[in-house]
Amino acid sequence: MKSRTSCSLTAIRTTWLILLLAMTLSAARADWRLEAETGALYESNLPNSDRGADEKDDFAWQSNLQAGNGFQLTRDLRLNLGADLGGQVWARYDAFNNVAPGGIAGLRYRFGLGPAAPWVLVEDHVAYAFFEEVDRSGLGNRFRVRSGFGIGDRIALEAAYTFDDFEAKDAFWDLGGHSGSIRLTFDVTSSLQVALGYSYRDGDVISYALPPRPDLVTLSSDREPVSSFGRPLYTAYRLRGSSNTISASLAYALGKYISVQASYEFRNTSSGPLEYGNHSVEAKVAFAY
Amino acid sequence: MGSGLDAGSLSVTVKDGKGALVSDAVVYVTSSTNSSRAAKQVVIDQRNKQFVPYVTAVQVGTSILFPNKDNIRHHVYSLSPAKRFELPLYEGIPAKPVLFDAEGFVTLGCNIHDWMIAYVAVLGTPYFQITAEDGRAVLKDLPAGQCTVEVWHPRLKGLPQNSAQHVDSVAGDAKELLFTLDLKPDFRVRRAPGLSNGGYP
Numbered sequence: 001m002k003s004r005t006s007c008s009l010t011a012i013r014t015t016w017l018i019l020l021l022a023m024t025l026s027a028a029r030a031d032w033r034l035e036a037e038t039g040a041l042y043e044s045n046l047p048n049s050d051r052g053a054d055e056k057d058d059f060a061w062q063s064n065l066q067a068g069n070g071f072q073l074t075r076d077l078r079l080n081l082g083a084d085l086g087g088q089v090w091a092r093y094d095a096f097n098n099v100a101p102g103g104i105a106g107l108r109y110r111f112g113l114g115p116a117a118p119w120v121l122v123e124d125h126v127a128y129a130f131f132e133e134v135d136r137s138g139l140g141n142r143f144r145v146r147s148g149f150g151i152g153d154r155i156a157l158e159a160a161y162t163f164d165d166f167e168a169k170d171a172f173w174d175l176g177g178h179s180g181s182i183r184l185t186f187d188v189t190s191s192l193q194v195a196l197g198y199s200y201r202d203g204d205v206i207s208y209a210l211p212p213r214p215d216l217v218t219l220s221s222d223r224e225p226v227s228s229f230g231r232p233l234y235t236a237y238r239l240r241g242s243s244n245t246i247s248a249s250l251a252y253a254l255g256k257y258i259s260v261q262a263s264y265e266f267r268n269t270s271s272g273p274l275e276y277g278n279h280s281v282e283a284k285v286a287f288a289y
Numbered sequence: 290m291g292s293g294l295d296a297g298s299l300s301v302t303v304k305d306g307k308g309a310l311v312s313d314a315v316v317y318v319t320s321s322t323n324s325s326r327a328a329k330q331v332v333i334d335q336r337n338k339q340f341v342p343y344v345t346a347v348q349v350g351t352s353i354l355f356p357n358k359d360n361i362r363h364h365v366y367s368l369s370p371a372k373r374f375e376l377p378l379y380e381g382i383p384a385k386p387v388l389f390d391a392e393g394f395v396t397l398g399c400n401i402h403d404w405m406i407a408y409v410a411v412l413g414t415p416y417f418q419i420t421a422e423d424g425r426a427v428l429k430d431l432p433a434g435q436c437t438v439e440v441w442h443p444r445l446k447g448l449p450q451n452s453a454q455h456v457d458s459v460a461g462d463a464k465e466l467l468f469t470l471d472l473k474p475d476f477r478v479r480r481a482p483g484l485s486n487g488g489y490p
Contacts, residue, residue, distance in 0.1 A: 031361045031401065035482060072362060072401050075377055113366045113375070115403035115478050153476045185484050190475035195484040253481040261484070286482040 031070040038063040039261075039284020046093055047208035047229060048269065050276040054209045056229055060096075062088040062284075068104075080106040086127070095133035095228035100140070102127025116150030129166075133228060138168030154187040164203070172224050172238065177203015179243075197247040205241040205269055207276065208234040219272050241271035251286070258287050297459030298429040303420050303440055303468045310424025311442060311470060313344040315410040317417035318428055318459075320436035330354055330386055333397070333407060335363050338480075340397060340407030344443065346417045347409060352386035364400035371395050371411055394441060404480040408443045433460040444472040 041060045049055045068082035087099040106123030125142040141164070148158035159182045166175040181199030188194050209216060210232060217223065220237035227233055249263035260283075267278045299318065303311040331351055334341045336358045347353065357363045357380055365376040371393025376383055378401075389395065389411045399405035410417070416436075418426035436456050439449040454466055 037482070070401075072364070072378055075364065075400065078401075110400075113368060113400050114398055183484075187476050190477065191479075193479075193483050249484050251482070251484050253479050253483070256480050259479075259481040259483065261482075288480070288482040 031072070033068045033070065033288060035066045035068065035286070035288045036064070037261075037284050037286040039282060041088070042279075042281040044279035045276060046090075046096070047234060048205060048276050048278065049207060049209050050274050051209065054234070056093065058093050058096075059091040060088045062086070066104075076110050076112075078108045078110075080104070080108065080123070084125075084127070093228060095131070095136070095226075097132040098129045098137075100127040100129040102140075116152070116156075118149035119147065121146045133226075135170035136168055136173045138166055138173065140164070140166040156185040158183045158185070162201075172222055172236070173206070175204040175206070177201050179203070181245075183247075191253045193251045193253075195247075195249045195251075197245075197249070199243075199245045199247075201243045201245070203240070205239050205243070205271065207237050207239055207241075207271075207274065209237065211235045213237070216274065219274055239271040239274065241269045241274070243267050243269040257289050258285065260285055296430040297433055297461065298427060298431060298463040299438065299456070299459055299466060300463050301418075301420070301426050301428070301438065301440070301466045301468060303424050303426070303442070303470060305470055305472045310420075310422070311472070312420050312422045312424060314420040314424075314426070314440050314442040314468075314470065315344060315346045315412075315417060316420060316426040316428065316438065316440050316468075317346065317410070317412050317414055318431055318436050318438050319414045320416070320432050320434060322432040322434055332356060333409075334358055335365070335399070335405070338399075338402045338405060340399075340405055342407070342419075344408045344410070344419055346419055347389055347411055348415050348417075349392055349411055349413055350388070350390060351411075352388045353409065354383065354386040356382045362401065363405070365397060366400055367395050367397050369393065369395040372409075394443075396443075403478045406477055410441055427463075431459045433458060438466060438468075440468045440470060442470055442472060444475060446471040446473050 041062050044057045045055045046058050047054060047056050064084060064086040066082050066084035068080055071079040073079055082104045085101050090096045102125060104123060104125040106121050108119055108121040110117050110119040123144050128139050129137055131137045142162060144160055144162045146160040148156055150156045162179045164177055168174055179199055179201035181197060183195055183197035185193060185195040216237045220239050222238040224236050225233045226236045245265055245267040247263060247265040251259045251261040253259045262283045265280045269276055301316045303314040305311050331345060331347050331353045333345055333353055333355055355365050355376055362378045362380050364378050367374055371391050372389050372395045374387050392411050392413045395409040397407040416428055416431055418428050420426045436459060437453050438456060439453045441449040452468055
């Protein structure tokens with residue numbers, strides 16, 4: 001655990017060092033961008049349960065605010081820095097309510113001029129999530145390498161590798177994993193954009209179930225009773241699992257700075273004989289200036 | 290216009306296939322008595338991370354200045370065959386304007402802000418106008434005699450010659466012409482948040 005903590009601290013220090021360095025650049029070169037989004041999320045299986053009887057669905061209202069600053073260092077190289085504040089409020093299971101202030105740093109290189117030119121972006125996002133169930137609170141770090149290019153005026157293809165790491169106050173809630181994803185974005189009309197995506201993740205997952213579950217006891221590295229889903233108490237099982245996720249999203253531009261977006265995602269996770277699925281639907285309004 | 294010939298005028302209305310009035314269409318007239326205007330400098334501004342105006346028409350040989358009126362840097366470029374150029378990252382007014390020395394239609398972009406786009410029609414005639422919101426353009430002081438009227442728009446399908454109209458004489462009362470253009474959908478990069486930002490910001 002100590003080595004993971006050390007790794008995370010290094011990432012945080014690096015992120016903020018870049019931030020401080022960039023702030024010393026000329027303010028006139030700064031290219032501010034403010035982004036805000038808010039909307040509803042439906043999750044079909046919040047406990048990540050494999051038994052229908054244990055599944056609990058819920059709605060959340062979630063919002064995110066980000067102030068970003070871009071520094072075009074050379075013709076092709078851009079440094080992006082931002083601070084963000086995200087939050088979720090769940091309708092029934094308020095243990096999962098959280099607010100997460102964070103920062104992001106990214107370096108993008110584009111191989112040529114124009115929106116269709118291939119690009120590579122290396123970014124790191126660090127945020128501290130304060131959960132209503134305090135033991136879940138912790139520091140999250142997401143390191144990502146993204147790359148993409150345009151195919152004509154209307155299609156864009158993007159691939160990414162992500163390393164995610166979350167270190168909670170109570171180590172039981174620590175999570176880490178690696179994932180790879182691809183996404184195809186298509187401009188259907190001048191205002192409507194559609195995206196299809198697939199991702200694969202291998203890493204820690206937590207599955208909840210009503211005990212007794214001797215099958216999960218043998219699969220899990222640790223377990224803990226929780227009151228997050230009320231009574232009777234569920235047990236949380238720490239597992240190593242792999243997830244396959246497919247997603248479909250659409251965005252409709254309402255004006256120059258605002259769009260409405262909707263997305264659907266199905267995630268199938270397996271850990272040995274355990275297998276569960278999650279459906280999530282999100283609808284939100286997004287603003288960027 | 291200073292052609293020195295009998296002057297005439299044309300009123301041109303441009304519509305799309307659905308009958309909607311089309312703005313930002315470049316209406317230009319070629320005639321056997323085309324004359325040259327004195328070369329002058331034209332300005333395309335960058336304001337609030339947009340090119341202003343969206344469409345500009347100039348005669349071949351015209352220089353265009355690209356002042357950056359934002360307090361951030363822009364990077365203007367064109368990959369169009371009629372004029373390839375780059376004004377790398379700059380603020381304020383560039384030292385030199387860009388000479389547009391070949392006929393054609395030029396697409397301008399900003400390498401920093403992908404939604405910034407503008408067009409320049411570089412024409413071999415001094416007789417042109419751009420349609421306003423009402424889809425109309427009035428061309429005055431045209432030379433007498435036969436002429437050909439063509440219309441170009443950034444979303445035009447095919448070539449302007451395909452919809453050209455020939456006028457025997459523009460002398461006397463103003464003549465009215467109607468063009469119906471077949472336009473492609475508008476697939477400009479949007480400034481509004483989308484599903485892929487290509488690493489911006």
